[in-house]
Amino acid sequence: MADAALDTLVERVRAARADKTALNIGGGHTKAFYGEAPQGAPLDVRPLAGISSYEPSELVVTVRAGTPLAELEAALAEQGQCLPFEPPRFAPGGRNDGTAPQGGTVGGMVAAGLSGPARAAVGGVRDYVLGATLLNGKAEVLSFGGQVMKNVAGYDVSRLLAGSMGVLGVLCEVSLKVLPLPVATETLRFEVDEAEALRRLNTWGGQPLPVNASAWWDGTLVVRLSGAAAAVRSAVDRLGGDPVDPALAAPFWTGLRDQSDEFFTKATAAVAAGATLWRLSVAQTAPPMALPGEHLVEWGGAQRWVVTTAAAARVREAAARAGGHATVFRGDKAGGALAPLSAPLQRIHRQLKTAFDPDRVFNPGRLYADL
Amino acid sequence: MNAPLPAAATAAAAAPTAADRAAALDRVVTALSPLLPAHALLYRREDTVPYECDGLTAYRQLPLAVALPETEDQVAAVLKACHALGVPVVARGAGTGLSGGAMPDALGVTLSLAKFNHILKIDALARTAQVQCGVRNLAISEAAAPLGLYYAPDPSSQIACTIGGNVAENSGGVHCLKYGLTLHNVLKVRGFTVEGEPVEFGGDSLDAAGLDLLAVVVGSEGMLAVTTEVTVKLCPKPQVARCIMASFDDIRKAGDAVAAVIAAGIIPAGLEMMDKPMTAAVEDFVHAGYDLDAEAILLCESDGTPEEVAEEIGRMLAVLQGCGATRVAVSENEAQRLKFWSGRKNAFPASGRISPDYMCMDSTIPRKRLADILIAIAAMEKKYGLRCCNVFHAGDGNLHPLILFDANDPDQMHRCELFGADILETSVALGGTVTGEHGVGVEKLSSMCVQFSPEEREQMFAVKRAFDAAGTLNPGKVIPTLHRCAEYGRMHVKKGLLPFPELERF
Numbered sequence: 001m002a003d004a005a006l007d008t009l010v011e012r013v014r015a016a017r018a019d020k021t022a023l024n025i026g027g028g029h030t031k032a033f034y035g036e037a038p039q040g041a042p043l044d045v046r047p048l049a050g051i052s053s054y055e056p057s058e059l060v061v062t063v064r065a066g067t068p069l070a071e072l073e074a075a076l077a078e079q080g081q082c083l084p085f086e087p088p089r090f091a092p093g094g095r096n097d098g099t100a101p102q103g104g105t106v107g108g109m110v111a112a113g114l115s116g117p118a119r120a121a122v123g124g125v126r127d128y129v130l131g132a133t134l135l136n137g138k139a140e141v142l143s144f145g146g147q148v149m150k151n152v153a154g155y156d157v158s159r160l161l162a163g164s165m166g167v168l169g170v171l172c173e174v175s176l177k178v179l180p181l182p183v184a185t186e187t188l189r190f191e192v193d194e195a196e197a198l199r200r201l202n203t204w205g206g207q208p209l210p211v212n213a214s215a216w217w218d219g220t221l222v223v224r225l226s227g228a229a230a231a232v233r234s235a236v237d238r239l240g241g242d243p244v245d246p247a248l249a250a251p252f253w254t255g256l257r258d259q260s261d262e263f264f265t266k267a268t269a270a271v272a273a274g275a276t277l278w279r280l281s282v283a284q285t286a287p288p289m290a291l292p293g294e295h296l297v298e299w300g301g302a303q304r305w306v307v308t309t310a311a312a313a314r315v316r317e318a319a320a321r322a323g324g325h326a327t328v329f330r331g332d333k334a335g336g337a338l339a340p341l342s343a344p345l346q347r348i349h350r351q352l353k354t355a356f357d358p359d360r361v362f363n364p365g366r367l368y369a370d371l
Numbered sequence: 372m373n374a375p376l377p378a379a380a381t382a383a384a385a386a387p388t389a390a391d392r393a394a395a396l397d398r399v400v401t402a403l404s405p406l407l408p409a410h411a412l413l414y415r416r417e418d419t420v421p422y423e424c425d426g427l428t429a430y431r432q433l434p435l436a437v438a439l440p441e442t443e444d445q446v447a448a449v450l451k452a453c454h455a456l457g458v459p460v461v462a463r464g465a466g467t468g469l470s471g472g473a474m475p476d477a478l479g480v481t482l483s484l485a486k487f488n489h490i491l492k493i494d495a496l497a498r499t500a501q502v503q504c505g506v507r508n509l510a511i512s513e514a515a516a517p518l519g520l521y522y523a524p525d526p527s528s529q530i531a532c533t534i535g536g537n538v539a540e541n542s543g544g545v546h547c548l549k550y551g552l553t554l555h556n557v558l559k560v561r562g563f564t565v566e567g568e569p570v571e572f573g574g575d576s577l578d579a580a581g582l583d584l585l586a587v588v589v590g591s592e593g594m595l596a597v598t599t600e601v602t603v604k605l606c607p608k609p610q611v612a613r614c615i616m617a618s619f620d621d622i623r624k625a626g627d628a629v630a631a632v633i634a635a636g637i638i639p640a641g642l643e644m645m646d647k648p649m650t651a652a653v654e655d656f657v658h659a660g661y662d663l664d665a666e667a668i669l670l671c672e673s674d675g676t677p678e679e680v681a682e683e684i685g686r687m688l689a690v691l692q693g694c695g696a697t698r699v700a701v702s703e704n705e706a707q708r709l710k711f712w713s714g715r716k717n718a719f720p721a722s723g724r725i726s727p728d729y730m731c732m733d734s735t736i737p738r739k740r741l742a743d744i745l746i747a748i749a750a751m752e753k754k755y756g757l758r759c760c761n762v763f764h765a766g767d768g769n770l771h772p773l774i775l776f777d778a779n780d781p782d783q784m785h786r787c788e789l790f791g792a793d794i795l796e797t798s799v800a801l802g803g804t805v806t807g808e809h810g811v812g813v814e815k816l817s818s819m820c821v822q823f824s825p826e827e828r829e830q831m832f833a834v835k836r837a838f839d840a841a842g843t844l845n846p847g848k849v850i851p852t853l854h855r856c857a858e859y860g861r862m863h864v865k866k867g868l869l870p871f872p873e874l875e876r877f
Contacts, residue, residue, distance in 0.1 A: 057630035058737050080636055113583070120577060126586050127555050140826045148735040149548060149767040150807035152541050152590055153815070153822055154849060155834050159554070159586035163578070180636030202496045206520060208607040208676060230678030283575040285497040302577045323575030339580040344570040348838055349581055355833035367581060 005047040005066075006141065009170060012043055013139040016361045023361050025166040027066055027105030031112050033094035033330060035165050035337050035366050045107050048172055051075055053147075060130060060147050062175040065107025072106055081178045085124050086116030086257045094330075096260045096268065107171045113163025116257035117213035117224070120205075120284065120299035126162035128177045134161065135170040137357030147175045160352075166363040167371050168356040182212070182226035184233075187249035188241035190221040194288040194297065197221040201300045202285050209235045215256055216297040217263050224253060256298070263296045267307045268330070270294075276331030278315050280304040283323035291318055305329075312336075338368065346370075387477055392435065395478050398456055399436050403480070406448040413437040422481050425466040425473040426528075430813050434461070434475030439483045443569075443599055446482070450567035450597065453480055459843045460565070462593045464505060464536035467528040469733075470812030472539060472592045472848055479846070484535055487599055490514050498605045499558060499575075504535025504598045508542075511603065520605035523550035526808070527716070535598045541590030543808040545641045548766040549674075550606065554589040559602040565839040570596060587834065592810055593845040595838040609674035612640060613684055614708045617691045618665035618698040622646065622749075625667035626742030628694035629765045632671065633738065635690050637683060641672035642766030643715050646745065649722075649760035649773075653714035656721040661714055662698050667745075669696075669765065670715055672708075718762040718773070726758070726775035730791050734798035735807035738768045747797050748772055755790040757783065769807035770798070796821065816851040825853060 016023050022040030032038055046066035054061040056079040063072055069089060076082050087109045089102040110132075115124040131145030134157070145151055145158035161171055192200065197216040201223075204211050210227035222244065225232045236243065244252070255261030267277045270293075280289060284301035293308030302324075308315065312328070312335035319326035325339035341349060346368075353360070353371045365371065387395070396414060403412050413419050414436040423431045435458075440446045453460045459479030466473055475481045487503035490510065494500075495518045500511050508529040512521040525544035526532055532542070537553045538560055550556070559573040573585035588595050619625035625644060632639060645653070645661075645668045654661045661668060671691065673683040684701060691699060702708035714721070722729045736744055745761060752759050758775045772794055776787040795805050795818055805818040819828070831850045835842065 055737075055739060057634040058739060059633060060737070113578075123551065123555055124578065126583050127551065136830065140830070142824070142827045142830050144827065144830075146735075146802070146804050147737060148769075148803055148807070150543055150552070150735045150764070150769045151804040152808060152810050153804045153806050153819060154811065154827075155587050155595075155831050156541070156554070156590050157587065157830070157834065160583060162586070163583050168582075179638065183636070202498075206495060206498050206518070206607055208610055228675065228679040228682050230682045231676050234676060234678050281574075281576040281578050283497060284577075285494070299577060325574070325576065325580040327580070341581055342571070344564055344568050345572075345581065345584065348564075348570075348584060351837035351840075352582060352834065355837045356830070 006172060009043065009045070009048065009135055009172070010139050010141065013135060013137070013170070013361060016041070017137065017139060017359050020359060021361075022364045025111070025170050025363055027108040028068070028103035029092050030090035030094060030102065030104040031108055034112055034114075036333065036369065038366060039364055043170065045170060046105065052173060056081055058147070059149075059178055060175055061178055062147055062173060063106050064173050065105060065110075065171045067106045069104045069106055069109050070102055076178055077181075080181050082181050083128065083176065084118055084122040084179045085128060086118050087125060088114050088116055089258045096258060096264055102258070106174060110162050110171055110174050111164060111166045117215065117253055117298060120302050121212045122179075124162075126159045129159050129162050129174060130177055131175040132158035132161050132171060133173040134168070135172055137169060137359055137361050141172065145175065149177065165367045167353060167367045169362055184229040185212075185224060185226045185246070186232050186236050187244040187246070187252070188223045188225070188236065188239055189244050190223070190241045191219060192221050193219065194295065197297060198285070198288070198301045204239070205284070205300050209238070211235075211300070213253065214298065214300055217295070222252065224249070263294065263305070266294065267305070270307045271331045275307050275309050276312075277329045278306045278308065279327045279329045280306060280315070280319045280322070281324045281327075282319055286322035286324075289318050289322065291315060336368070341368070392478065395458070396435050399453075399458055399480060402452040402456055403436065403438060403449060406452060407438060407440060407445055411439040411441060411445070413439070419481075422463065422466075422475060422483070425463070425468045425471060427469055427471040427474070427812065427814055430471045430474050432475045432477055434481040435478055437481045437483055439486060441486045446484075446597065446599055447563055447567040447569065449480070449482060450563050450565065454566050454841070454843065457841060457843060459846050460597070461845050462535070462539075462597045464533035464539070465507070465531050467532040468536060468540060468810060468812060470806070470810040470814040472810050472812035472845070474813050476846060482597065484533075484599065487535070491600070493518065493605075495520070498607075499602055500605055501600065501602045502534055503600055504538070504562075505533050508532050508534060508537055515605050516608070519608050521608050522603055523556050523606050524553050534601045534603065538589050538598050538601055539591065539593045540808075540810045543767070543769075545643065545764065547764070548642065549638050549640050554586060556604050557585070557589060557601060558604060560585060560588055560598050561600040562596050562598040564596055565841070565844045572596070573602075575602065592812065592849050594835055594848060595844065597844070609640075611677050611680050612672060612674040612708060613680050614641075614702045614711045615669075615671040615684065615687055615691065616700045616711045617669045617671065617696040618662040619667045619669070619695065620665065620697050621695070622667050622745045623742040624695045625669055626745065628669060628691055628696065629741055630739050631690050631694050632687060633766070635686060637686055637690070639671050639687065639766055640674040641670065642764075643670040644668070644741070644761075644763040644765040645715060645718070646761040648758060649718060649762050650714070652725050652760055653717055653721040656724060657713045657717055659710050659714045665697065670711055715762065718760070718771070722760055722773045722775065727777040727779065728775070730774045730776065730787055732770060732772045732774070732791055732794050733806050733809040734795055734803055735767065735769045736798050736801045736803035738765070740801040740803075741765060741768065744770065744797060744801060748794060751790055751793050755786040755793075757786055757790055759790070764807070767807065768803065770794075811849045813848060816849070819849070819851050
């Protein structure tokens with residue numbers, strides 16, 4: 001994939017390495033709010049744009065990192081396919097009030113590793129990464145993985161890049177598995193408390209039902225069923241609840257995906273007033289979090305959004321007790337955006353950083369202060 | 372059994388002298404004896420011979436010693452002691468791997484984890500199983516069956532292979548396209564670093580803080596950490612599965628039909644292909660009533676609720692017939708479904724019956740190139756003067772061409788090697804990979820040179836060093852050094868005999 005845009009990036013990295021300066025890898029700058037504060041001179045990946053290859057019957061798309069996510073999704077939709085993990089889309093500056101156009105890139109999507117409502121049912125970003133081309137800290141352009149479904153040739157470096165926040169190198173091109181859009185979708189609504197919602201979601205999860213997404217907030221559980229028409233129909237009959245008009249359901253799930261729905265709008269206002277929006281990734285059977293504030297439950301119980309003024313230590317302890325970890329999504333990150341690592345994992349993280357980026361050129365401190 | 376290759380032909384360095392070996396053995400036995408019960412440390416030749424190879428019997432190497440720890444504390448102690456001595460450690464599960472990933476190191480300790488065979492917990496509500504690494508793949512599904520749950524990845528050796536080995540190889544199976552590989556079905560791996568420090572990758576949640584180390588540990592062939600416990604996801608068992616058997620009078624039509632099924636928005640539970648020579652060989656073996664006139668046969672499976680399957684089978688039939696299927700049959704019951712599959716599952720032993728020897732390849736190509744590779748292989752049969760039967764995980768583009776030859780004829784042996792190399796080279800040229808599911812191990816070290824540049828291989832070495840600075844965990848596997856870049860990977864199976872001959876092989 002030699003071309004002028006890539007050559008420019010390689011030269012920038014070579015120069016930064018020689019000068020011992022840091023680079024802040026960027027695309028649409030829609031997720032600068034996420035993780036620790038960006039540092040270094042901007043390295044714009046957007047000139048590296050375009051879909052390199054896409055054949056719907058292969059269920060694989062290879063796309064350059066600077067390609068707008070919206071462009072990729074439009075190309076997939078044209079063929080009746082999609083990114084099943086529903087990555088959230090933000091506007092430049094991380095806004096999620098629905099007033100500005102979305103500007104995220106494919107590279108940013110993979111590097112942030114965030115997935116939307118269908119995550120628990122279909123897997124996350126990394127589960128759909130088949131291969132990647134990386135520009136490492138030695139200014140080498142390296143490809144790992146490939147464009148095929150099954151590939152065990154060497155370490156799976158491409159999947160390691162999903163959620164790496166750019167600390168290992170510049171993602172140049174990525175091959176993603178894509179899937180057909182579901183034939184049928186229905187949304188059901190139940191008035192239940194949080195504990196009952198968790199009980200139902202986990203019970204349904206153990207049955208062959210086409211549950212694709214779920215959300216509980218403020219006494220209402222909403223469940224999306226997707227799949228073959230017959231399977232969706234029979235699940236609707238079995239689960240009961242109130243069917244939600246598709247004209248209302250579709251914007252609801254989009255709003256949840258892009259974090260522009262009512263819960264997140266209120267969360268943004270609360271954060272402005274001093275609260276913190278936390279993302280807790282926990283065991284899906286964990287009981288309701290004993291934390292003050294508003295709670296939104298997604299992923300069948302495996303993801304809990306909490307808007308709270310509780311101390312960071314208390315939130316992190318609650319998440320750890322529930323078998324997971326807590327991330328400051330928006331708000332005060334004085335205690336670190338991400339949960340601290342165990343000693344051996346911290347050591348491996350540092351050594352991996354050195355393995356890919358020995359001079360700490362890329363996104364220093366973006367994931368953890370010492371990386 | 373296969374004639375063993377000398378160790379020097381594999382990844383291992385030149386064989387150590389007897390004096391070096393004796394001195395190393397003395398150091399290891401002195402260090403490990405106080406850490407393990409006497410019966411859990413083997414170092415006499417007659418005791419260590421069973422560990423000299425895994426499922427790839429052509430490559431053999433006696434280990435210095437074999438440790439069989441019974442507790443995690445013992446695993447940690449053995450790792451610490453070996454690390455202090457700078458002695459290589461090769462972890463081993465059931466030894467069913469097909470690429471020599473568990474082949475011992477001449478001056479190393481083989482760490483057999485066979486005694487870690489307990490299912491610790493099955494959580495019906497959370498749909499997870501917490502199991503020790505030595506638990507067999509199928510045992511998880513058997514234990515979960517009363518709850519209506521199962522563990523989805525089903526490598527064909529699943530009655531014998533262990534979950535620890537599955538994690539090492541990122542094992543697949545016939546249902547990968549719909550249900551994913553091992554990585555997609557594992558939540559947490561607990562184990563030890565090469566230094567003997569306890570470590571956990573992943574968690575009880577769907578993601579962990581920081582870099583996704585689980586993604587790189589799974590499939591690392593035991594080179595980054597030692598796995599002792601795995602938490603896997605369990606899936607609800609589909610209520611019903613049905614299979615279509617479709618015949619085609621032309622290879623290209625069959626290849627196009629595979630693409631057309633996917634293009635129609637269908638993700639089959641399984642999608643497999645056999646060519647005419649393969650069909651003839653298996654029909655002679657299992658008498659399942661395969662269409663012997665067909666140039667290619669597709670097996671296309673749907674699973675789910677009865678309504679869902681009925682609907683999907685209808686859509687699949689329409690596509691297959693639209694692509695020119697000359698004959699289609701749909702299984703009407705479980706017995707018939709299993710009969711459809713019987714030939715496909717016995718492709719390896721059936722090949723062993725029609726040829727003195729065969730060599731199995733394991734490359735993956737983009738699905739759309741199926742017909743191209745088949746036509747290329749047909750031309751290679753003429754070029755090298757050898758026959759080849761073809762079975763494919765067509766839905767995944769994963770090929771298992773079986774080259775038939777007689778190893779007693781050196782010229783045939785040589786032509787077979789060239790033939791295999793040609794298939795791998797062509798697969799890479801078509802945009803594929805040299806190994807889809809059997810792993811690199813020692814077997815495909817050379818072919819890694821073709822697929823990856825020196826800089827890419829050096830980056831993989833750097834990843835290895837980040838986990839294992841001294842490089843003593845399963846050394847010499849997966850990543851070839853600059854020195855060995857001559858030949859391509861292959862699996863040489865003599866007379867259809869494998870260490871687990873009763874297992875179905877794909």
